[in-house]
Amino acid sequence: MDITAKSKTLNLKLDVEAIRKDFPILQTTVWGKPLVYFDNAATSQKPFVVLNAIEEYYKETNSNVHRGIHYLSNKATDQFEQSRKIIAAHLNASPEEIIYTRGTTEAINLVAFSFGEAFIKEGDEIIVSQMEHHSNIVPWQMLCERKKAVLKVIPITEEGELKLDGFKKLLSPKAKLVAVTHVSNTLGTINPVEEIIEAAHAKNIPVLLDGAQAAPHMKIDVKKLDVDFYCFSGHKTFGPTGIGILYGKAKWLNEMPPYQGGGEMIRKVTLDKTTYNEPPLRFEAGTPNIEASIVLAKAINYINQIGLDAIAKHEHELLLYATDKLQKINGLKIIGTAKHKTSVVSFVVEGTHPSDIGMLLDKQGIAVRTGHHCTQPLIDFYKIPGTVRASLAFYNTFEEINIFVKALNKAIDMLK
Numbered sequence: 451m452d453i454t455a456k457s458k459t460l461n462l463k464l465d466v467e468a469i470r471k472d473f474p475i476l477q478t479t480v481w482g483k484p485l486v487y488f489d490n491a492a493t494s495q496k497p498f499v500v501l502n503a504i505e506e507y508y509k510e511t512n513s514n515v516h517r518g519i520h521y522l523s524n525k526a527t528d529q530f531e532q533s534r535k536i537i538a539a540h541l542n543a544s545p546e547e548i549i550y551t552r553g554t555t556e557a558i559n560l561v562a563f564s565f566g567e568a569f570i571k572e573g574d575e576i577i578v579s580q581m582e583h584h585s586n587i588v589p590w591q592m593l594c595e596r597k598k599a600v601l602k603v604i605p606i607t608e609e610g611e612l613k614l615d616g617f618k619k620l621l622s623p624k625a626k627l628v629a630v631t632h633v634s635n636t637l638g639t640i641n642p643v644e645e646i647i648e649a650a651h652a653k654n655i656p657v658l659l660d661g662a663q664a665a666p667h668m669k670i671d672v673k674k675l676d677v678d679f680y681c682f683s684g685h686k687t688f689g690p691t692g693i694g695i696l697y698g699k700a701k702w703l704n705e706m707p708p709y710q711g712g713g714e715m716i717r718k719v720t721l722d723k724t725t726y727n728e729p730p731l732r733f734e735a736g737t738p739n740i741e742a743s744i745v746l747a748k749a750i751n752y753i754n755q756i757g758l759d760a761i762a763k764h765e766h767e768l769l770l771y772a773t774d775k776l777q778k779i780n781g782l783k784i785i786g787t788a789k790h791k792t793s794v795v796s797f798v799v800e801g802t803h804p805s806d807i808g809m810l811l812d813k814q815g816i817a818v819r820t821g822h823h824c825t826q827p828l829i830d831f832y833k834i835p836g837t838v839r840a841s842l843a844f845y846n847t848f849e850e851i852n853i854f855v856k857a858l859n860k861a862i863d864m865l866k
């Protein structure tokens with residue numbers, strides 16, 4: 451289970467070739483061509499340390515948590531709770547503020563339901579933005595429908611940045627929650643979340659950040675941000691599928707009713723009345739995804755060992771390199787040109803459809819995503835059918851960008 455990547459050096463330079471050896475899937479071929487995996491925003495690949503830990507869990511630990519008195523059950527429980535502590539430390543939170551969910555989507559739904567039950571009433575307003583993923587729109591629409599509340603939308607600029615003046619105008623006494631993405635999955639925009647939180651808190655309005663596209667790329671400090679809720683998905687953060695994290699400030703979690711009923715979340719059940727457990731278990735009804743919860747901490751340790759600063763530096767260099775190369779292609783328009791971006795490049799090419807380009811790239815071994823990326827209101831804003839999105843991770847290389855650009859030129863020639 452040792453990490454082969456010897457990447458953490460003082461000058462923040464990654465040894466990408468060594469890192470790539472940690473990811474067996476990166477050595478595979480697609481349609482006879484070496485895989486170029488540029489769909490990291492949809493899901494990331496997994497290093498050996500994660501793959502081995504999954505196998506090890508089922509071979510050596512598998513048992514249910516919090517219930518048994520036998521050896522394996524205690525071992526599983528210890529590892530499950532130890533993982534919570536590692537994830538809490540990674541976010542600078544307390545373990546009681548870390549809730550295991552299935553992913554970002556479930557984390558947001560949990561807040562929309564439970565926070566909504568406790569704090570939202572008719573006429574209240576929830577603020578989202580034009581660039582949200584559907585999972586940070588639909589749960590709030592459902593809440594608004596249930597409670598007769600109103601959804602308000604932060605406008606964006608053509609470059610794909612939030613209009614902060616427009617945002618501040620929405621901070622009325624009726625506004626009860628701001629829910630925005632930390633990083634846009636379609637545009638790569640890194641939103642000025644410190645400023646958003648400060649402005650909302652000045653009016654006593656709590657803030658939820660969708661960190662699905664931030665957690666794989668940057669250090670998150672929930673205390674420093676002073677954010678009220680933060681969530682991300684394990685599978686985008688080099689960990690397993692089916693696990694996600696919701697951080698919630700204790701002051702809110704303590705006041706929120708359960709999201710689902712069942713085992714684990716109770717203190718005492720009689721047929722007349724049930725009392726509930728304290729957070730976080732109050733929000734974790736039923737048998738959790740034990741293996742993935744334990745293994746997520748291995749993924750977090752892995753990226754911390756490489757170093758998030760070194761990761762961010764390499765990814766930024768990849769972004770600049772790819773942007774420069776793509777801008778030189780005739781008829782290609784980059785969608786999302788914010789000043790602060792993660793390593794995501796979305797684009798359209800005049801006279802072509804994104805899905806045709808995606809298919810022709812696939813045949814050359816290159817995995818990108820095409821379409822609306824679960825951000826239909828954003829795609830509508832740009833009045834385009836969708837984009838081709840290349841989303842890069844720290845294991846991607848400049849050489850892969852060269853291969854991608856060559857393949858893209860070939861695809862465009864074929865389509866025109």
Ligand code: PMP
Binds near residue numbers: 492554585824
């Ligand atoms: N928010 C953003 C910004 C995302 O990119 C995604 C995944 N594409 C989600 C939320 C939903 O994440 P999941 O499907 O893992 O719940």
